[in-house]
Amino acid sequence: GQQLNQSPQSMFIQEGEDVSMNCTSSSIFNTWLWYKQDPGEGPVLLIALYKAGELTSNGRLTAQFGITRKDSFLNISASIPSDVGIYFCAGRPSYNNNDMRFGAGTRLTVKP
Amino acid sequence: DAGVIQSPRHEVTEMGQEVTLRCKPISGHDYLFWYRQTMMRGLELLIYFNNNVPIDDSGMPEDRFSAKMPNASFSTLKIQPSEPRDSAVYFCASSWGQETQYFGPGTRLLVL
Numbered sequence: 001g002q003q004l005n006q007s008p009q010s011m012f013i014q015e016g017e018d019v020s021m022n023c024t025s026s027s028i029f030n031t032w033l034w035y036k037q038d039p040g041e042g043p044v045l046l047i048a049l050y051k052a053g054e055l056t057s058n059g060r061l062t063a064q065f066g067i068t069r070k071d072s073f074l075n076i077s078a079s080i081p082s083d084v085g086i087y088f089c090a091g092r093p094s095y096n097n098n099d100m101r102f103g104a105g106t107r108l109t110v111k112p
Numbered sequence: 113d114a115g116v117i118q119s120p121r122h123e124v125t126e127m128g129q130e131v132t133l134r135c136k137p138i139s140g141h142d143y144l145f146w147y148r149q150t151m152m153r154g155l156e157l158l159i160y161f162n163n164n165v166p167i168d169d170s171g172m173p174e175d176r177f178s179a180k181m182p183n184a185s186f187s188t189l190k191i192q193p194s195e196p197r198d199s200a201v202y203f204c205a206s207s208w209g210q211e212t213q214y215f216g217p218g219t220r221l222l223v224l
Contacts, residue, residue, distance in 0.1 A: 033212065042116075042203050042215030043155075088155065099168070100145070100213065102155040 006089050006103025013079055014111050021106040022073040023089030029101075031092040032065050032072035037105070038085045046087075047074070069094075079110050114138070116216035118204050124222045130192040133219045136185055137206030145213060146179055146189050147203040155203070161187065173198075194223045 006023045013019060023032070031050055035043035047058050049065035049072060056063055062075045072091070076083055089103040117136040125131055137144045145160040159169040164181045172179070176195070181187040191198055199222050205213040 035215075040217075042205075042218050044215070045212050048212050090155075096168075100157060104154045 004089055004091060004101050004103040006106060008106055009104065010107040010109070012109045012111065015079060015081060017079055019076040019079055019083070019108060020073060021087060021089075022071060023091070023103045024071040025091060025093075025101070026070070028069045028094045029091035030069075030094050030097055032063070033090040033100075034061075034063050034072070034074045035088045035090060036085050037088065043088055076108075079108075081110050081112055084108055084110050116204055116206055116214055118202075118216035118219050120219060121217060122220045122222075124224065125194055126224050127195055128193045129223075130190065131194045131198075131221060131223075133189040133202050133204075133221070135187045135189070135204030135216060137187070137204070138214055139185065141206035141208050141214075142184075143207045143209070143213075144181060144187050145205040145207075146187070147205065147215075149201045149203060149218070150199075158189070191221075194221075196223045199223050 004023050004025050033048050034046045036046050037043045046061055047056050047063040052065055052069050053067045054065040060077045064073055086105040086107050088105045090100050119134045142163050146158040147155050149155045158171045159179045160167055161181045177191055179189045201218045201220050203215050203218045205215045207213040
């Protein structure tokens with residue numbers, strides 16, 4: 001089952017606003033990943049983080065691997081309507097590098 | 113390059129029937145994963161294979177579920193007999209080693 005706590009569960013924002021969501025775990029993770037899922041599709045990778053403290057950007061998206069290795073956040077700047085979807089954090093726990101745990105997702109709605 | 117291919121995309125069946133879901137991983141990937149997604153439980157890892165060998169099936173709900181990978185380019189997830197509570201979206205994902213998992217589009221299963 002899930003070991004990741006992702007928040008918020010949902011967000012309703014105006015186009016142009018910045019968005020921030022985060023994920024925490026009770027155990028140490030070796031890898032943090034952020035995925036986006038559009039309706040009717042599978043999750044698509046946005047950003048992968050492999051080192052504590054790592055800060056990585058992908059266009060308007062920025063994610064960080066927390067220094068405690070138990071958390072990560074994702075920021076979206078200047079949101080646009082196509083940012084709508086469900087964002088999932090995922091991570092590989094240190095005790096099993098091929099196990100992938102997912103957060104429950106953050107459902108983002110962007111109003112034009 | 114083709115991504116992960118899953119079939120069928122949608123399946124509607126009656127309780128008690130056998131259901132077989134199919135997956136073709138990305139060529140060259142040596143890991144294959146089966147996930148289930150529901151509103152209540154989010155994304156759950158069911159089983160994963162490495163070089164066609166099942167490594168961890170601890171996520172498989174019960175004996176009604178079985179998965180096989182007869183070769184590097186094909187895997188099946190079978191539910192027999194199916195029950196209404198098995199209704200979910202089933203995703204297949206593949207990866208090369210410990211690199212990022214790439215998800216297929218999913219199979220939407222409805223058991224009446």
